[in-house]
Amino acid sequence: MAERVRVKTMSPPGHVRAPHYLRGKTGEIERPLGAYKNPEQLAYGLDAAPKELFRVRFTMAEIWGDRAERAEDTLDAEIYAHWLERL
Amino acid sequence: MDSAAASFYRCGMSDTDGRRWHDMGGRDAGPVPKGEHDFALWEKRVDALMMLCSGKGFFTVDGLRRALEDMGEDAFETMTYYERWMAAVNQNLVEQGVYTLEELGTRMEEIAQRGDSYGEAQDG
Numbered sequence: 001m002a003e004r005v006r007v008k009t010m011s012p013p014g015h016v017r018a019p020h021y022l023r024g025k026t027g028e029i030e031r032p033l034g035a036y037k038n039p040e041q042l043a044y045g046l047d048a049a050p051k052e053l054f055r056v057r058f059t060m061a062e063i064w065g066d067r068a069e070r071a072e073d074t075l076d077a078e079i080y081a082h083w084l085e086r087l
Numbered sequence: 088m089d090s091a092a093a094s095f096y097r098c099g100m101s102d103t104d105g106r107r108w109h110d111m112g113g114r115d116a117g118p119v120p121k122g123e124h125d126f127a128l129w130e131k132r133v134d135a136l137m138m139l140c141s142g143k144g145f146f147t148v149d150g151l152r153r154a155l156e157d158m159g160e161d162a163f164e165t166m167t168y169y170e171r172w173m174a175a176v177n178q179n180l181v182e183q184g185v186y187t188l189e190e191l192g193t194r195m196e197e198i199a200q201r202g203d204s205y206g207e208a209q210d211g
Contacts (some may be wrong), residue, residue, distance in 0.1 A: 011105025015153035020106040021113035043153035045183055046147055063113075 005056060005084040015043040016085040026087065027058035028077055035044035038080065052081040108160040128205070130169040136176055147181040154178040 009024045017039055033053040041048035056079050061071035126134075141147055155173035162171055181188060201208045 011106070013107070015149065016154060019112045020104075020110040039147075039149040042147045043149035043151060045179070 002030075002057075004028050004087040005054075006087055007079060008083050008085060014040070016040055016083075018079055019077065021063065022058065022077055022079070025058055025062050027056040027062065027077075030055040030057040033078060038082075040080075044055075053078055054081065054084065056084070107156065108163070109156045126169075133169045133173045133176065137172065140176060140180065145183050145185055150179045150182075151175050 004026060005028070006026045007018055007022045007024060011020075011023070031054070033055055035050035035052050037048035038051045039048070055076050057074050057076050059071065060068035060073045060075065063075060101121060137151060138147070151172070155171055158166075158174065162174075166174070177191070180186060183190075198208055
């Protein structure tokens with residue numbers, strides 16, 4: 001069974017790589033993509049440690065609620081581990 | 088709102104929920120323009136400049152994006168795509184110490200004095 005995760009709701013005022021519309025939403029890990037230098041550090045010209053990146057799958061119902069045109073359709077987003085809480 | 092808070096909001100916070108102006112996913116929007124357009128020579132040069140800066144290790148596309156976001160919503164409305172890119176490339180090059188603003192200003196004056204056309208502005 002796929003691992004379920006929730007996108008953190010934090011909103012630090014800077015260059016971040018978790019879209020606002022997915023924060024607080026729950027999805028499942030579709031696949032791990034490997035580790036990449038943290039773009040949130042690279043953006044400021046700083047040394048960046050590798051961070052694990054995951055492809056996370058959300059249902060339209062989870063993201064848009066009653067506004068979803070087709071609730072069972074899914075959306076994949078690539079999100080770094082430090083933005084995810086394992087459920 | 089006090090002036091410090093007002094300043095903070097202008098810097099890119101468009102909402103009390105922490106969403107920054109550029110983070111537009113899920114917001115209501117008009118139709119997507121589908122017209123094709125070509126790019127001017129200077130726009131292609133700005134694009135090439137970004138590739139060169141990345142290839143030489145001066146900064147990454149992450150730094151470009153950060154500078155674009157920090158320009159704020161006014162810039163998004165008043166500047167064209169590659170005007171914003173040019174400003175963001177310059178911001179990163181100055182931050183990384185590739186040149187000083189004094190050097191940039193001096194060079195811009197020298198080239199401006201050659202003339203208005205591409206031909207006149209060429210070296211030699």
